[in-house]
Amino acid sequence: MAEKTLLKAINEALSQEMERDDSVVVYGEDAGYEGGVFRVTAGLQERFGKQRVFDTPIAEAAILGSAVGMAANGLRPVPEIQFSGFMFPGYNQIAVHMARMHNRSRGKYKMPITIRMPYGGGVRALEHHSESLETLFAHLPGLKVVIPSTPYDAKGLLTSAIRDDDPVVFMEGKRIYRAFKQEVPDDAYTVPLGKANIVQKGKDITVVAWGPILHEAKKAIDSLKDEDFSVELIDLRTISPIDTDTIIESVKKTGRFLVAHEAVKTLGIGSELISRVNEEAFFHLEAQPTRVSGHDITVPLPRGEHHHIIDSGRIAHEIKRVATFE
Amino acid sequence: MILDSYDPLKQEMFNVIDDNGKVVNKDYEPDIDNETLINMYKTMQLARIADVKALQYQRQGRMLTFAPVKGQEGAQVGPMAAAEDDDWLVPSFREMAAMLYKGVPLKQLYLYWYGNEQGSKFEQNVMPVNVPIGSQINHAAGIAMASSIRGKNQVAISFIGDGGTSHGEFHEGMNFAGVYDAPMVTIIQNNQYAISTPRQMQSKSETLAQKAISYGIPGIQVDGNDPLAMYAATKEALNRARAGKGPTLIEAVTYRQGPHTTSDDPSIYRSEEEVKNWQKKDPISRFRKYISNKKLWNKEKDEALQDEYKDFVKETFKAVEKYPTPTVDEVFDYTYAEMPKTIKAQKEAYKAYLKEREGE
Numbered sequence: 001m002a003e004k005t006l007l008k009a010i011n012e013a014l015s016q017e018m019e020r021d022d023s024v025v026v027y028g029e030d031a032g033y034e035g036g037v038f039r040v041t042a043g044l045q046e047r048f049g050k051q052r053v054f055d056t057p058i059a060e061a062a063i064l065g066s067a068v069g070m071a072a073n074g075l076r077p078v079p080e081i082q083f084s085g086f087m088f089p090g091y092n093q094i095a096v097h098m099a100r101m102h103n104r105s106r107g108k109y110k111m112p113i114t115i116r117m118p119y120g121g122g123v124r125a126l127e128h129h130s131e132s133l134e135t136l137f138a139h140l141p142g143l144k145v146v147i148p149s150t151p152y153d154a155k156g157l158l159t160s161a162i163r164d165d166d167p168v169v170f171m172e173g174k175r176i177y178r179a180f181k182q183e184v185p186d187d188a189y190t191v192p193l194g195k196a197n198i199v200q201k202g203k204d205i206t207v208v209a210w211g212p213i214l215h216e217a218k219k220a221i222d223s224l225k226d227e228d229f230s231v232e233l234i235d236l237r238t239i240s241p242i243d244t245d246t247i248i249e250s251v252k253k254t255g256r257f258l259v260a261h262e263a264v265k266t267l268g269i270g271s272e273l274i275s276r277v278n279e280e281a282f283f284h285l286e287a288q289p290t291r292v293s294g295h296d297i298t299v300p301l302p303r304g305e306h307h308h309i310i311d312s313g314r315i316a317h318e319i320k321r322v323a324t325f326e
Numbered sequence: 327m328i329l330d331s332y333d334p335l336k337q338e339m340f341n342v343i344d345d346n347g348k349v350v351n352k353d354y355e356p357d358i359d360n361e362t363l364i365n366m367y368k369t370m371q372l373a374r375i376a377d378v379k380a381l382q383y384q385r386q387g388r389m390l391t392f393a394p395v396k397g398q399e400g401a402q403v404g405p406m407a408a409a410e411d412d413d414w415l416v417p418s419f420r421e422m423a424a425m426l427y428k429g430v431p432l433k434q435l436y437l438y439w440y441g442n443e444q445g446s447k448f449e450q451n452v453m454p455v456n457v458p459i460g461s462q463i464n465h466a467a468g469i470a471m472a473s474s475i476r477g478k479n480q481v482a483i484s485f486i487g488d489g490g491t492s493h494g495e496f497h498e499g500m501n502f503a504g505v506y507d508a509p510m511v512t513i514i515q516n517n518q519y520a521i522s523t524p525r526q527m528q529s530k531s532e533t534l535a536q537k538a539i540s541y542g543i544p545g546i547q548v549d550g551n552d553p554l555a556m557y558a559a560t561k562e563a564l565n566r567a568r569a570g571k572g573p574t575l576i577e578a579v580t581y582r583q584g585p586h587t588t589s590d591d592p593s594i595y596r597s598e599e600e601v602k603n604w605q606k607k608d609p610i611s612r613f614r615k616y617i618s619n620k621k622l623w624n625k626e627k628d629e630a631l632q633d634e635y636k637d638f639v640k641e642t643f644k645a646v647e648k649y650p651t652p653t654v655d656e657v658f659d660y661t662y663a664e665m666p667k668t669i670k671a672q673k674e675a676y677k678a679y680l681k682e683r684e685g686e
Contacts, residue, residue, distance in 0.1 A: 065495060065499065069465035103661050
């Protein structure tokens with residue numbers, strides 16, 4: 001066991017799954033020789049050869065469309081989309097084929113594909129490099145969506161995703177690729193898909209977050225430690241399918257609910273979570289369920305991005321308001 | 327070599343037989359055994375009869391919307407006869423003849439157009455009908471790449487229309503397959519129209535085959551109503567693919583004799599005369615004359631075959647009409663390989679509602 005970054009944990013999961021199963025192939029724009037623009041796939045081509053780890057033309061539809069064909073013909077592809085904001089030409093393949101092929105073929109063609117893509121803001125990037133587009137994937141039946149917040153979870157969740165027989169969109173918060181380290185086992189292990197994680201137990205309010213925002217939520221909660229209430233923090237981890245049970249059980253106990261996400265507000269995952277809380281824990285609520293999210297605006301370029309990205313201050317402000325509402 | 331001898335930039339088109347089934351290109355007449363020749367003919371006839379009957383059923387309100395294949399049987403059966411059993415067929419949505427040749431039962435094909443997903447589950451290496459135009463080329467590229475990576479000998483044969491070549495995914499898929507020398511053969515069925523839009527409106531390229539040049543691969547224009555030419559050109563492309571030399575693009579110049587789908591009225595955009603002219607080049611009658619000249623076929627055999635297939639098609643459709651409609655379990659259960667709890671809960675809630683409604 002050693003301390004590893006999220007990036008290193010992902011690299012390790014890829015490497016170990018390629019070692020374990022020779023049907024796993026890794027490819028994408030600059031993902032081969034260079035090891036990706038973030039170096040997530042560094043060293044893999046050297047180790048597993050150009051046939052299983054390769055560079056591609058700049059062609060997202062072909063990257064994801066070929067994955068559908070590879071999966072139909074016995075491979076377990078792990079394509080990389082260089083930035084989630086560039087996935088749209090490939091979104092056609094995800095929406096019209098990948099997510100539906102198992103259903104369309106009545107189970108003949110499984111789609112064990114894991115699409116990795118860095119997402120989210122906070123890195124002073126160009127336009128199209130800062131979006132949080134998880135809703136666009138979570139709205140598609142047949143697809144799973146996973147967002148890890150820690151190196152430990154990243155390795156375990158990615159291992160599960162690669163071994164899963166359904167297509168998984170695996171979104172990596174690029175601003176936490178190298179932000180911190182955590183003890184991560186050297187051997188392979190899995191963290192189950194579809195299962196949220198209670199990061200911190202509490203009695204008075206339930207807070208749900210994922211990815212980089214989970215760390216902002218943690219900071220927010222730390223800043224409120226002298227307050228007269230305690231917070232239960234849940235890391236959603238799998239965005240689709242949602243682990244409704246863990247959230248509802250928590251809200252029934254705390255009676256208060258807040259969700260924080262980086263994505264824009266309207267029809268963000270927060271909308272769905274609040275709907276579920278209302279449907280299943282309505283009579284336990286002591287305050288209105290609340291969202292802290294990005295605004296319904298185009299993500300500003302770096303000089304104005306701080307107005308959009310939610311930070312621990314905004315989350316703390318809302319936690320306090322909801323937790324003390326009478 | 328056929329692929330080297332016909333230059334798409336000079337609009338040279340490869341054929342083997344003329345409209346009367348007479349061999350006009352002896353050098354390239356493929357050596358096909360008699361059994362295969364008969365099988366090719368029979369498959370084209372079955373596709374034709376099933377197609378004509380399905381149109382009748384649709385007009386009677388018994389069949390839903392479907393995309394007739396009439397006129398394009400030769401462009402499909404030629405390539406599939408040249409392929410091995412283990413090769414993949416990646417269809418668009420008008421490939422009934424190709425799918426039948428691959429061994430997909432007619433019942434499955436009818437069941438699909440009848441509106442039941444069970445009709446898309448095939449035992450063969452055949453992908454389901456692909457509705458979004460052009461997107462199947464990328465699947466074929468992936469299937470072909472997987473074949474190389476896994477050390478298999480399979481080639482992916484994909485079909486696309488003239489309209490499909492305008493789509494970005496066609497370009498991405500051809501380019502991708504080219505880069506990796508993927509064992510793929512793409513057949514453009516240039517049937518002259520994309521619904522109502524004529525071929526000339528799809529591209530300023532004089533031929534669609536010449537698009538191959540930009541991918542660094544061979545491209546050839548073939549008389550798509552000449553099953554022998556389609557067989558010979560595809561055979562050469564398959565050999566190239568298996569030898570690791572990469573994809574080939576074949577433009578089959580053909581004609582959709584029927585409507586785009588049963589919802590289309592082609593009389594709005596094309597003349598009777600045009601249709602009649604193309605009917606003179608009908609692939610089935612040309613091929614019948616060819617095998618008759620070889621003394622493999624005659625009028626009696628043909629009449630007997632037609633009677634047999636008409637009965638078979640009728641019986642098949644009756645069976646499809648009796649096929650059970652999908653259950654609640656069936657519409658939910660294939661969404662994921664393993665059903666998530668949330669969907670299971672939705673299914674149970676819906677079942678409970680149905681039960682409650684029954685009791686009302």
